[in-house]
Amino acid sequence: MERFFANTQSKVYVAGHNGLVGSAIVRALEKKGYTNLIMRSSRQLDLRDSAAILEFFCIEKPEYVFLAAARVGGIHANNTYPAEFIYDNLMIQCNVINASCISRVKKLLFLGSSCIYPKLASQPLKEEYLLTGPLEPTNEPYAVAKIAGIKMCQSYNSQYGTRNICVMPTNLYGPNDNYDLDTSHVLPALIRKFHEAKVKGDPLVTVWGTGSPRREFLHVDDLADACLFLMENYEGNDLVNIGTGEDLKISELAAIVRDIVGYRGDIRYDSSKPDGTPRKLLDVTRIRNLGWRSKIGLAEGIAGSYDWYIRHLAGSPSI
Numbered sequence: 001m002e003r004f005f006a007n008t009q010s011k012v013y014v015a016g017h018n019g020l021v022g023s024a025i026v027r028a029l030e031k032k033g034y035t036n037l038i039m040r041s042s043r044q045l046d047l048r049d050s051a052a053i054l055e056f057f058c059i060e061k062p063e064y065v066f067l068a069a070a071r072v073g074g075i076h077a078n079n080t081y082p083a084e085f086i087y088d089n090l091m092i093q094c095n096v097i098n099a100s101c102i103s104r105v106k107k108l109l110f111l112g113s114s115c116i117y118p119k120l121a122s123q124p125l126k127e128e129y130l131l132t133g134p135l136e137p138t139n140e141p142y143a144v145a146k147i148a149g150i151k152m153c154q155s156y157n158s159q160y161g162t163r164n165i166c167v168m169p170t171n172l173y174g175p176n177d178n179y180d181l182d183t184s185h186v187l188p189a190l191i192r193k194f195h196e197a198k199v200k201g202d203p204l205v206t207v208w209g210t211g212s213p214r215r216e217f218l219h220v221d222d223l224a225d226a227c228l229f230l231m232e233n234y235e236g237n238d239l240v241n242i243g244t245g246e247d248l249k250i251s252e253l254a255a256i257v258r259d260i261v262g263y264r265g266d267i268r269y270d271s272s273k274p275d276g277t278p279r280k281l282l283d284v285t286r287i288r289n290l291g292w293r294s295k296i297g298l299a300e301g302i303a304g305s306y307d308w309y310i311r312h313l314a315g316s317p318s319i
């Protein structure tokens with residue numbers, strides 16, 4: 001069976017290459033010397049369009065696929081647009097996984113999410129906890145779509161002998177993150193809130209919820225490194241979690257971001273906003289046993305993200 005790293009001329013399609021995850025995978029592939037990358041923006045190719053996707057795969061014939069395209073967002077976006085979160089993700093997955101099988105892609109990596117695990121599962125979350133209990137309501141449509149994607153990858157492997165692998169990243173952050181306060185995740189939201197409060201001299205920054213939920217944060221360059229590692233080193237139907245193995249309270253995260261940004265005002269917690277799931281820490285034993293672990297520390301990663309935000313977005317009227 002051909003190994004991924006054996007040939008850097010292999011034709012690799014990164015679906016979702018403009019997003020947080022896809023752009024990091026492209027950076028990681030280019031760093032390793034891959035030059036035959038296929039990319040299409042959502043304007044060029046609508047991944048929800050079955051006929052267009054099948055035609056694209058049959059003409060381009062990619063050998064390897066990283067399926068990083070998805071409708072994603074933070075707790076408020078998931079609550080506000082549940083229809084888009086389930087429809088877009090189901091359509092994207094169905095089309096790309098099916099077309100990959102028909103066009104004989106050698107191997108496909110599907111990205112799920114840590115929110116596929118039951119809301120009250122014991123921590124850290126082991127891969128086998130999938131479908132053992134009710135999901136967190138604030139992102140259930142998204143999680144159901146991602147679970148369908150996993151089952152689709154596994155079913156195609158069993159029935160058609162495809163080599164689909166499913167990876168479950170924890171909360172991600174890094175370059176090309178979404179800094180829109182209505183739709184972003186907590187980490188970019190806090191970077192922006194503290195930065196703007198510092199610039200304007202505001203005495204107070206509002207953080208949603210009680211500050212007590214715990215979350216794990218992985219830099220997206222670590223995730224991309226893990227995805228390439230698993231494309232090379234892992235086969236099978238079992239899920240693989242990708243995380244750091246460490247979590248912290250939202251209040252602790254807020255204090256770290258405030259220090260890195262250099263904001264001197266106060267923090268107020270708005271408990272009228274949802275906390276979401278109380279804790280979401282992945283068990284990373286499986287990927288560590290395969291020989292991979294994360295490298296970028298949280299403070300270092302946040303400092304790099306703040307720098308990226310300043311260089312790319314701060315003051316931009318479009319966000």
Ligand code: GDP
Nearest residue numbers: 074075184185186189207208209213274275276
């Ligand atoms: P989740 O991991 O799916 O719950 O997604 P988020 O990253 O959106 O939220 C994580 C936690 O951070 C939740 O408890 C939020 O209530 C909390 N949080 C605090 N302030 C913010 C904020 O400004 N934006 C977001 N998205 N979450 C926030």
